[in-house]
Amino acid sequence: MATMTATAPRLANTAKPGVWLPAYSLWQREIVRFYRQKARVVGVIASPLIFWLVLGSGFAHSFQSGSSSGHYLGYFFPGSVAMIVLFTAIFSMMSLIQDRNEGFLLSVLAAPVRRSAIVLGKVLGGASLAAIQGIVFLVFAPFVGVHPTFASVGVAILVIVMISFELTALGFAVAWPMDSTQAFHAIVNIILLPLWMLSGALFPASGASGWLRLCMRLNPLSYGVDALRNALFPTAATDFSLTTNLAVTLGFCLLTFAASWAIVNRRTHQPAA
Structure with a gap:
């Protein structure tokens, strides 16, 4: 009996996983669940592609950009990549609410893993x-006259990852406190979509009014879209x-991850009523 009592704390300590194994398990679950939903994969690529072709073709002869492509399809291409990333991020984090409603998130929170x-x-x-x-959407770059080098492709991939x-x-920070997908959609329409629209994806900051130009300068996503334009159109005139x-994109990555971590720890350490 004494031996069992002495070895119990030791077993509890050795059985407790670290950070990387639980994180890898959750990462793998997200990947497998996404690619099992074929319609979701097609929709994420098809909707921005249609939006890019229709809107870009409609403004092709009435919009003058400084890009090497010489028309709106070229200017709008980095914004289309950002749109794909935005849509995928939104739908991925919507699964956080589904995990809570289905009880999976409660099981993860009850497990002996770090938040x-x-x-x-x-x-x-x-x-x-x-x-x-x-990154897959980059295969359409040659259709707008973009023939990047290996170095520019590497920079573009780095920017897309960031x-x-x-x-x-x-x-994640938006979805974690919410209990319904309807509330999440409402916040997305208020925050994330305007964040993309005011990122320089649709129109340059140089042609906007004063207050709108200021909003675009304060928008951290503007620097990511501008970095994509730097990589794909090296000779184009960019804002920064x-x-x-x-540097700004990396800083915003750290800030958003720190905010997500703080929100999870704040909610899980609240005292019981």
């Missing part, structure tokens, strides 16, 4: 999906340098 592993696994899973979809991470972490865009 940082939950945030890391869910955010990395959603960010991986968003990044893959955005945008995916920041938007997914932001979506590539170094500035990457």
